Structures are given as C-alpha cells and as structure tokens.
Amino acid sequence: MKILYFYQYFSTPKGAWGTRVYEFAKEWVAAGHEVTVVTTIYSKSDLKASKIIEDQYFEGIHVKVINLKIDNKQTFVKRIWSFIAYSILSSYYALALKADVVVASSGPITVGLPGLMSKYLKRRKLVFETRDLWPEGAIELGIITNPLIKKLAYWFEKRCYEASSFIVTLSPGMTRNIQKRFDITYIDDVTNAANIPLFSTPVAFNGNGLVSKAYAVYTGNIGLVNNSHWLYNAAKVLQEKGRDDIKIVLIGEGQQREELEELAEKEGVTNFVRLGLMPKHELVGFVQNALVSLVPLMGTPVLDTSSPNKFFESLAAGVPVVQNTKGWMQDFLNEHKVGFTLDPNDENELANKLIWIKDHPLELAAMGDRALEVAQRYFDKDYLATKMLNILNHVHQNN
Secondary structure: OEEEEEOOOOOOOOOOOOOHHHHHHHHHHHOOOEEEEEEEEEOOOOOOOOOOEEEEEEOOEEEEEEEEEEOOOOOHHHHHHHHHHHHHHHHHHHHHOOOOEEEEEEOOHHHHHHHHHHHHHHOOEEEEEEOOOOOHHHHHOOOOOOHHHHHHHHHHHHHHHHHOOEEEEOOHHHHHHHHHHHOOOOEEEOOOOEOHHHHHOOOOOOOOOOOOOOEEEEEOOOOOOOOHHHHHHHHHHHHHOOOOOOEEEEEOOOOOHHHHHHHHHHHOOOOEEEEOOOOHHHHHHHHHOOOOEEEOOOOOHHHHHOOOHHHHHHHHOOOOEEEOOOOHHHHHHHHHOOEEEOOOOOHHHHHHHHHHHHOOHHHHHHHHHHHHHHHHHHOEHHHHHHHHHHHHHHHHHHO
16 A cells, blocks of 8 residues: 655654654555655754755655754744745655545644645545644644634634545544534544654663652653643742752753743742753653653643643653643543643742652552553554554555
8 A cells, every 4th residue: 555644744753853753654565555744844843954855764754855944933824834845845745646545644734735726637535634723723722813814824724624534633622522513423542652662661861960750750841831830830839838859851842942941040940940842762761761751732622622641651651740731641640540631821830740759659650560561552653653554555445
C-alpha cells in the first residue's frame, strides 16, 4: 500500500517535538508499505533544508520537505501565511505523487486542501486526522473573530469530514465532539503514542543542578494557551511558603518565555527554572526524575479534548500527571489513579498539591508504577501504529 501523509510538523527523536508520524511511518515501512510524508521546517523539529524542495529519507520514510519555516513565535499573520503556502504547494504533490490512501493531518485545517485535491481530482481515498479541533479551537480562543471567516472555516471543516473515508482523532474527547456536531460514524481515536522503551528505561541524570524528585516538570510550548503564568505563579507561592525544596521547571520555548524569565528575575523567584529545547533522548532523564509532569492548558471546552504528547510520555516514564482540563484526561487520571486535575486559575492549589506530593513519597511511587502500567497497556507506539494501519488497510480495501 502506498501511503501519502500531509503533515506540517514532522520530526524525528533528534528534534524537540512529537514523533508520532515518524514512529508510525517507520512501523508501516517495516511492514512492507511505502510512506511519503510532505512537510515543512518546524522550529522544534530536527529537519533542515537548503533547497526549496528536498527529498530526505529516515528509516525508509520518504520525507518531501517544503522549505517553509514555522515557529510559534511568528506573528499570527506570518503563521497563517505559512499554513496557506504549505496547503497550496503541497496540493501539487497531492496530484503528482502516487498513493492508495492519503492522510491529511490537521491542525491547521488548511492541510485539508491537498487532501481534498487528492480525493476529488485523483479519486484517492482520504483519511482525515484531527489533531486539534480546527477551526473551533481558534474561534473559541478568540484567534478567529471575523464572522465571514468563521462561516467559511466551518464550511471547510465539514467538507473535509464529508470527503473522508474515515476520520482519526487524537483523543476520545475529539471523537465525541465531531460525532455530536456532524453525526459521523466512520471515526475512531488513535491517541498520541509513547515510546515506552525510550521513556521507561532508566538513564543517567545530569540535571543542571536539579535534584531528583525535587521538581515538577513542564515540557512544551511556553505561552498563553499552555497557561504558563499558572506555573510561574505557583512557583512564587511555593517560595512564599518557604518550600524552596520544590522547583517548577519549564523545558521549551514560546511566546511568553522572555516575559516569564524577566518576571522571575525581577521578583526574585529562584525556584522557577527555564531550560531550552532539547531532543527526546536528553529530555527523558528530566521527565523520569520529576515529582510529577505538568500538563497545563487554559480552562476552555475545546482544550478539554486535547491530546498533548507530554501526557503520554510522562506516563511512559512512570511519572504521575497534574493537569487542568475537564475532559477525557481528567476521566483517565481518575479511573487509573495516575495523577490529579486542578483548577487552571488557582496557583495556590497547584502549590499545595506539589507540597503534598513531595511529602508523600510512597504514594508517589505507587502512582508512578501504575502510570507505566497504563502507558504500556493503552499508549504503546507499536500498538497504536498498528491500530492506525488497520484503519488505512480497511479504507484501502473496502471503500
């Protein structure tokens, strides 16, 4: 089977970004399938290109790199332009490259354009992968406000779903949302995956002065949607309570990094630590040795459906999760007793919870054991790669 995958953020483990497409495609190639990924240059990935278009190969995966740069620090207009430019340029490959099944992976929703071109002009079978609920998320967060653009975006979303032979979401919450709004049955969730061997195998820890089990770790984008000020304010509360033995560590980049660093220096908050981007193999030790992994988001309904990589990688490392959405992640943590859900607007609650966790090492160890067990059961990358491949095979053979 020839699989053509449109995804704008491809990265290998050498980058500082999620590796879902790489991990899945590698397994599919090993099973005898041909996989081509059409992508761009994301600031957190390890991809680089010197030509406008480059053909690169990773573990047998053919990666066609369009040399457009995307960065979360770019202005809104520049990011929108990069999304539109990718959708237009990649549409050529939707027509030119051979494929039995085409996967269009959104967000942004503009990736649907090459998918629709494949469907309607080449009569290929389309699987639409919903990573984020675009445009609903952008509208709810106030990014898209123009009524005409909202109407057009919702129309385009519906067109993408209706043109698809199957829809794959990254969380049960996304599946329920789409089913409710569009009355669709040809849909299933294939969550983000965890590289269990990578994150569960103990590694030597050189923590840049950090002490094992004396900090909570956040990995990812530092910005408004990620509720990064909640983490900073909790660090201030911990310091005010005299708990300098507990640090809050952010590993990543983002729009609010400089702002929070300046605040910490100005206000003398020394237990708020920010480290730069790092590849997966370096990140593992920082996650394994944390008290808990922090998965903060703004308190909005659309973000309740989120499926962040850090959630799965933390469980694979045997580290409990503290998060603040009210959707499927809350249900999962409650059911399996592998973490806590807190108020996204209450930094005192977060500080007090971290104090309790630090002062109860036996309970923490038991939660960590359960975390690894459920990660192995539900989120192993090989299991989920096979689940996704079964969907693609079904589409290829039956539609």
